[in-house]
Amino acid sequence: MTKSKKFLNNIIKTFGFSSSKGGQNEEDLEKIAAQEQKVFPFETLVAATKNFHSTHELGRGGFGPVYKGKLEDGREIAVKKLSQSSNQGKKEFMNEAKLLARVQHRNVVNLLGYCAHGVEKLLVYEYVANESLDKLLFKSNRREELDWKRRYDIICGIARGLLYLHEDSHNCIIHRDIKASNILLDDKWVPKIADFGMARLFPEDETHVNTRVAGTNGYMAPEYVMHGHLSVKADVFSFGVMVLELISGHRNSSFNLNVDAQSLLDWAYKLYKKGKSSEIMDPTLASSAVTEQVAMCIQMGLLCVQGDPQLRPTMHRVVVILSKKPSNLEEPTRPGVPGSRYRRSHRPVGLSSTAGTSGESNSRSRAFDSSFTATGTTSAAPELDDRGKRPAES
Numbered sequence: 001m002t003k004s005k006k007f008l009n010n011i012i013k014t015f016g017f018s019s020s021k022g023g024q025n026e027e028d029l030e031k032i033a034a035q036e037q038k039v040f041p042f043e044t045l046v047a048a049t050k051n052f053h054s055t056h057e058l059g060r061g062g063f064g065p066v067y068k069g070k071l072e073d074g075r076e077i078a079v080k081k082l083s084q085s086s087n088q089g090k091k092e093f094m095n096e097a098k099l100l101a102r103v104q105h106r107n108v109v110n111l112l113g114y115c116a117h118g119v120e121k122l123l124v125y126e127y128v129a130n131e132s133l134d135k136l137l138f139k140s141n142r143r144e145e146l147d148w149k150r151r152y153d154i155i156c157g158i159a160r161g162l163l164y165l166h167e168d169s170h171n172c173i174i175h176r177d178i179k180a181s182n183i184l185l186d187d188k189w190v191p192k193i194a195d196f197g198m199a200r201l202f203p204e205d206e207t208h209v210n211t212r213v214a215g216t217n218g219y220m221a222p223e224y225v226m227h228g229h230l231s232v233k234a235d236v237f238s239f240g241v242m243v244l245e246l247i248s249g250h251r252n253s254s255f256n257l258n259v260d261a262q263s264l265l266d267w268a269y270k271l272y273k274k275g276k277s278s279e280i281m282d283p284t285l286a287s288s289a290v291t292e293q294v295a296m297c298i299q300m301g302l303l304c305v306q307g308d309p310q311l312r313p314t315m316h317r318v319v320v321i322l323s324k325k326p327s328n329l330e331e332p333t334r335p336g337v338p339g340s341r342y343r344r345s346h347r348p349v350g351l352s353s354t355a356g357t358s359g360e361s362n363s364r365s366r367a368f369d370s371s372f373t374a375t376g377t378t379s380a381a382p383e384l385d386d387r388g389k390r391p392a393e394s
C-alpha cells in the first residue's frame, strides 16, 4: 500500500469515515504521499502548543479552539482541536479532514496531518501568519496594509484556489462557506482558502445530492438559501460578495451606510448603473488604486453576485478575466439578495429559466436538489447560530 493511501485509510479509520464511492485516484494519492509525517503523536502537539495554553489560542471556530504551535524542527503549525461537546462539529471536522487530504494547492490551506488520542481529535495545518482576511479588513487598524496591489493579488489567488476546487482537483468540491474569515493570508499575503467543514464533494458521476442549506449570512446565494439549489455558482456568488467587500472595505452582512441601498451589493449596483461605481472604493485605496483594474473588479464582482446563477461566470471565466487587461465585460444584471428570491425580469432572451440547471455540459455546473424547502421567506430557513451561520446537514 502506498504511503498516501495509508494516510487516507488511516484518516478514515481514525475518524470513522465511510469509504468513498468510486475508489481513490492513485495519482492524487501519490501527491498526498509527497507530504511526510501525516500522523502526529499527541505528545508532539502538546509540546508544540505548550499544552494547549490559552496564550497559544489563535481563535475559536465552529469546531472549537485553534492553537498556534512550533514543532521541534522549527515549523510553525496551527492545531484545530475538536471540542468534545459538539456533535455537529464532529461531522464537519471529519468532512474537513477528508476533503483536505485530497487537495493541494497554493491557495488552499495545507493540512499537514492529524492526531487522534482517546477522545481528542486534532487536525494540524501549516500556520498562516497574517491571520484571516476579515480580521485585517474589518477588525483591525491594519487595513491600510492592504493596498490595491495586495487586494488585487488576493482576489486573483482566491479565484485560482476556487477554480482548483471546482474544476482541477480530482473531484469537484463546492466550498459552501466562502467568506472573508475563511481566507487566511500568509506572510507574503498569499491567500489560502480554509475551513472546509461545510464543503461538499461531488463525484463526477453524481447528479443529485440532498443537502441542507449551510453557510454564512450575507454570503449565501439566493437560489441556495431559498430552494437549496447547490452548484458551483453558489461559491461564485460568495466570491463576488467578498470581492466587493475587499474593494469597499464594508462588510455585506452589516452594511449600514446612510445611503439609498439595502446592501453592499445593491449600493454597488446602483452606483454602477449611474457610472459611478468607483465611489464604493475604500478611501484608503486612493493612492494605490489602479483605476481601470478597480472598475473591472467591481464589474466582475457584480457579475458574480447576479441574482440568476446561470448568468454568473464560472471561476474559470473569472480567472481568465483577471488574467487579461481590462476589456469589455458584459453588463451585470441586478444582484441577488442573499436569502431572497432572485428576480427573473432581467433574464436575457434565450436563457433557460430554471435556476441552477444550466445547459452546460460540464456536470460540475449542475445544480443539486435539497431536502430543505424554503417557503419564500428567509424566516423559513434554519436558525442562524451566533456566528451568523446556518448549521450543516444533520
Ligand SMILES: Nc1ncnc2c1ncn2[C@@H]1O[C@H](COP(=O)(O)OP(=O)(O)OP(=O)(O)O)[C@@H](O)[C@H]1O
Binding pocket: 058, 059, 060, 061, 062, 063, 064, 065, 066, 078, 080, 109, 125, 126, 127, 128, 129, 131, 132, 181, 182, 184, 194, 195, 387, 389
Ligand atoms: N492555519 C491557520 N493559521 C493561522 N491561523 C489559523 C489557521 N487556521 C485557523 N486559524 C485561526 O483560528 C481561528 C478559528 O478558525 P476556524 O477555522 O476554526 O474558525 P472560523 O473560520 O473563524 O469560524 P467558523 O468555524 O465559524 O467558520 C480563526 O480566527 C483563524 O484566523
